[in-house]
Amino acid sequence: MKQHRLTSDQWSQFWSRDTVTTFVRPFDGNYDEEFADFWNTQFSRLADGARVVDLATGNGAIALLAQSYSIEHGKALELVGIDYAEIDPAGMLAAHENLQPLLAGIEFRGGVRIEATGLDDASVDLLTSQYGFEYADAIGAVAEASRVLKPGGRMALILHHVGSTVVEHAREGLDQVQFCLQKEEIDKRVAALVTVMGEAVTPEQRRALKSNRKAESLRKKLNASLTRIKQRSQKYTDPEGFMGVMVPNLLKVFSDYKEAGTAQKLKHIRDVRAAFDAYRERMADLAGAALSPAMVDALVERFEAAGFVVEKRGSLHYKGSLMGWTLELEKPVA
Numbered sequence: 001m002k003q004h005r006l007t008s009d010q011w012s013q014f015w016s017r018d019t020v021t022t023f024v025r026p027f028d029g030n031y032d033e034e035f036a037d038f039w040n041t042q043f044s045r046l047a048d049g050a051r052v053v054d055l056a057t058g059n060g061a062i063a064l065l066a067q068s069y070s071i072e073h074g075k076a077l078e079l080v081g082i083d084y085a086e087i088d089p090a091g092m093l094a095a096h097e098n099l100q101p102l103l104a105g106i107e108f109r110g111g112v113r114i115e116a117t118g119l120d121d122a123s124v125d126l127l128t129s130q131y132g133f134e135y136a137d138a139i140g141a142v143a144e145a146s147r148v149l150k151p152g153g154r155m156a157l158i159l160h161h162v163g164s165t166v167v168e169h170a171r172e173g174l175d176q177v178q179f180c181l182q183k184e185e186i187d188k189r190v191a192a193l194v195t196v197m198g199e200a201v202t203p204e205q206r207r208a209l210k211s212n213r214k215a216e217s218l219r220k221k222l223n224a225s226l227t228r229i230k231q232r233s234q235k236y237t238d239p240e241g242f243m244g245v246m247v248p249n250l251l252k253v254f255s256d257y258k259e260a261g262t263a264q265k266l267k268h269i270r271d272v273r274a275a276f277d278a279y280r281e282r283m284a285d286l287a288g289a290a291l292s293p294a295m296v297d298a299l300v301e302r303f304e305a306a307g308f309v310v311e312k313r314g315s316l317h318y319k320g321s322l323m324g325w326t327l328e329l330e331k332p333v334a
């Protein structure tokens with residue numbers, strides 16, 4: 001079955017935010033420690049003036065690491081970041097003043113697929129991709145990598161792993177959304193109560209709400225639902241995770257939006273529901289892109305069939321947690 005993928009529009013929407021990485025926690029600055037070590041090792045092998053292209057760059061996390069390396073080690077690098085989303089890292093990260101000089105030296109190209117980069121033949125010394133290459137069509141992506149790399153050029157990848165903490169977290173996230181929306185229908189419960197409360201317009205009608213049986217019943221059902229959600233949240237590795245953010249946001253109709261009209265409250269509920277849905281689609285996409293050992297075998301075979309030599313295949317751990325597969329390849333000089 002063909003895996004459902006997020007569209008470039010959905011990713012463009014995602015990247016219209018001011019975070020460098022896809023994770024709000026723990027990488028609120030940029031990927032560090034074992035991630036940075038992996039990438040810095042790749043950059044250390046480049047000659048002065050080398051051309052590096054980061055595939056599926058998002059807001060440019062790996063290109064930024066390359067730029068920092070270049071500055072710290074006095075090694076000139078020509079840096080390009082491509083993504084099929086309409087990215088604008090310099091604009092989106094405008095508030096991060098420290099990043100602006102780094103971003104200024106990177107050329108970002110949005111609306112560009114890994115499978116059809118538009119780059120010249122044999123024009124790249126190093127192709128990088130973190131949590132990106134596995135979203136592309138493998139046949140097209142491997143052929144394109146082979147085309148654009150110089151003979152002797154290299155490719156380094158960090159790929160989603162079916163057993164990683166990231167993927168487990170995505171599965172938990174899917175479970176949380178399923179519980180809140182399908183099982184508890186929390187947005188519908190809040191909307192039903194808001195609608196009944198909205199029917200009380202005059203001060204007398206509002207006072208009468210306290211003894212309104214319909215309102216009372218909806219309130220009780222909502223509270224029972226919230227209790228079950230709270231209990232359920234304890235079974236997750238991160239009880240303060242998605243449920244802990246999205247549900248309180250929904251309940252703002254009873255606090256921050258208390259004085260707002262019903263239409264505005266219902267709009268807030270629809271917006272939160274849309275955020276629930278977008279999160280669910282992204283987590284399903286992520287979990288679906290994760291590679292099993294057999295899938296990595298198949299990818300390696302595909303690279304080898306295209307003439308690549310696998311230098312190293314391993315896994316990446318960050319502070320003791322499994323974060324993904326690593327794959328380092330060379331396109332040999334013919």
Ligand SMILES: C[S@@+](CC[C@H](N)C(=O)[O-])C[C@H]1O[C@@H](n2cnc3c(N)ncnc32)[C@H](O)[C@@H]1O
Pocket residue numbers: 008011012020021022055056057058059060061062082083084085112113114115129130131132135136137
């Ligand atoms: C999880 S994000 C990773 C972003 C970045 N590399 C990082 O590590 O923060 C995945 C990115 O892949 C991009 N993407 C997915 N499929 C793609 C394709 N076929 N060609 C180019 N980019 C793609 C998405 O737009 C998204 O920005």
